[in-house]
Structures are given as C-alpha cells and as structure tokens.
Amino acid sequence: MTTSPAIDFAHVAYGIGDLSAEFSFARAPGTVTAILGPSGAGKSTLLNLAAGFLTPRSGEIRIEGRRVNDLPPSERGISMVFQDNNLFAHLDIRTNIGIGLDPALRLDASAWAQVEAALDRVGLPGFGRRMPSTLSGGERQRVALARAFARRRPLLLLDEPFDGLGPGLAADMLGLMLDIRAEVGATVLMVTHDPDEARAAADEVLFIHKGRIAADDPAQGFFERRDLPDLEAYLGRQSGN
Numbered sequence: 023m024t025t026s027p028a029i030d031f032a033h034v035a036y037g038i039g040d041l042s043a044e045f046s047f048a049r050a051p052g053t054v055t056a057i058l059g060p061s062g063a064g065k066s067t068l069l070n071l072a073a074g075f076l077t078p079r080s081g082e083i084r085i086e087g088r089r090v091n092d093l094p095p096s097e098r099g100i101s102m103v104f105q106d107n108n109l110f111a112h113l114d115i116r117t118n119i120g121i122g123l124d125p126a127l128r129l130d131a132s133a134w135a136q137v138e139a140a141l142d143r144v145g146l147p148g149f150g151r152r153m154p155s156t157l158s159g160g161e162r163q164r165v166a167l168a169r170a171f172a173r174r175r176p177l178l179l180l181d182e183p184f185d186g187l188g189p190g191l192a193a194d195m196l197g198l199m200l201d202i203r204a205e206v207g208a209t210v211l212m213v214t215h216d217p218d219e220a221r222a223a224a225d226e227v228l229f230i231h232k233g234r235i236a237a238d239d240p241a242q243g244f245f246e247r248r249d250l251p252d253l254e255a256y257l258g259r260q261s262g263n
C-alpha cells in the first residue's frame with residue numbers, strides 16, 4: 023500500500039502584483055520543511071495557498087490525497103500559526119484555544135480538559151482565564167501552539183511564528199513544534215528567515231526565489247551547497263569563499 027503525500031502541490035499557479043508564482047512539490051507525512059528565501063519571494067503566498075486563504079489560478083493542491091482547491095481553510099485539516107495576531111483579543115486564553123476545537127464553542131467537559139492539557143503542554147498552566155493583552159509576546163505564541171496541540175490537525179503551517187522572540191525562546195518554541203509533530207504525527211511547513219532554525223528543526227528545505235522553488239533538498243547539506251548563486255546572495259556569502 024502506498025501512502026499519499028501529506029501535502030502535494032501540482033503546478034499550483036498564483037499571480038498577484040508583480041509576483042507570478044508557480045509551485046510543485048510533495049511532502050511525506052511527519053516531515054518538517056523549512057521554507058526559506060528572500061523577502062517577497064512568495065513564501066507566505068505558498069503557505070496561504072496551502073491554507074486556503076488564497077485560491078490558485080490553476081494547478082491542484084492535495085492534502086492527504088484529497089483535492090482541496092475548493093475547500094475553505096476550516097475544512098482542510100490544517101492549523102496555522104502566524105507571526106502575531108493569532109489570538110482574539112476579546113476572548114480569554116481558554117476560549118481562544120477552545121474555539122480551535124469548535125468555532126461554536128459547544129465544548130463538553132472532556133474538550134475543556136483538552137484545552138487545559140494543551141496549556142500545561144506549552145508550560146502555561148493556569149493561564150486559561152487571562153486575557154491575551156496580559157501575556158507577553160512569547161506567551162501568546164505558546165497559546166497559539168497550544169491551540170495547534172489541541173486541534174491535532176495533520177498539517178501545521180507556521181509563518182515566522184518565532185520571529186522576534188530572541189534565540190532562547192525561539193529554541194524552546196521550536197522544541198514544542200517538534201513535540202507537536204511527534205505527538206500528533208503532523209507534517210510541518212515552516213517559513214523562517216533563520217537558517218539556524220532550519221538546521222535545528224527541518225528535515226527538508228524549500229528555497230523560494232521569485233515565485234519559484236529554486237531548491238527542494240534535504241536540510242542536511244543544503245547550506246553547504248555552493249552552486250546556487252541566489253542562495254549565496256540570500257545567505258550573504260561571497261561566491262568563491
């Protein structure tokens with residue numbers, strides 16, 4: 023029996039502003055992929071196409087073998103964590119997580135127990151009744167990861183979620199992300215500007231340049247490649263060094 027890829031883009035085209043993007047790639051279940059590339063290359067566009075916030079002009083997006091082009095984000099089996107604004111400011115922390123389980127918040131006792139367990143899991147026990155504005159930026163990102171823990175969706179999409187947290191906190195958060203992968207069996211696509219994050223956490227790399235996948239490589243060895251001028255420029259290396 024062959025297993026469908028967790029996610030699969032077949033000639034997925036999208037145009038906006040000056041960007042004309044086309045992406046084809048596939049990822050096996052349980053893998054972590056770092057999406058790297060210069061500013062404006064199309065990294066967020068790729069994630070937003072996977073999530074369903076953008077609709078491709080042509081091509082096919084499949085999640086676990088199912089065509090999702092016409093499905094809204096809520097029906098795609100994804101969790102997404104952004105750099106900020108992950109939480110509803112007017113809802114307390116437990117409700118912010120609970121809404122990820124059921125948008126109508128029809129939660130029974132076991133679902134609320136799941137919410138509390140997710141808060142414990144990210145190191146925020148007892149935070150449930152607090153409001154987002156009373157949390158630090160790092161704590162708010164932990165809550166966003168707690169929601170991803172609780173939802174247990176097969177695909178986790180991360181758009182620079184650890185940016186601006188400082189190296190120590192970012193490393194803690196990466197560890198939590200890897201825990202979600204292990205415990206939920208999730209497949210992760212993670213946009214990052216930090217090659218160290220990619221080295222530490224990713225199995226594979228997609229290097230995006232001008233709306234195209236310029237490299238689709240194992241993470242190991244990728245940063246040692248010297249044959250891609252665009253990668254040299256992105257990493258600020260002088261060619262020939």
Ligand SMILES: Nc1ncnc2c1ncn2[C@@H]1O[C@H](COP(=O)(O)OP(=O)(O)OP(=O)(O)O)[C@@H](O)[C@H]1O
Nearest residue numbers: 038039040041059060061062063064065066067068
């Ligand atoms: N709504 C829009 N209207 C016009 N152009 C857009 C729109 N959204 C994105 N773009 C353009 O598409 C290109 C790709 O944007 P995208 O956010 O995917 O880049 P990125 O690689 O994630 O960049 P960054 O690392 O800076 O976040 C950019 O040039 C951007 O200006």
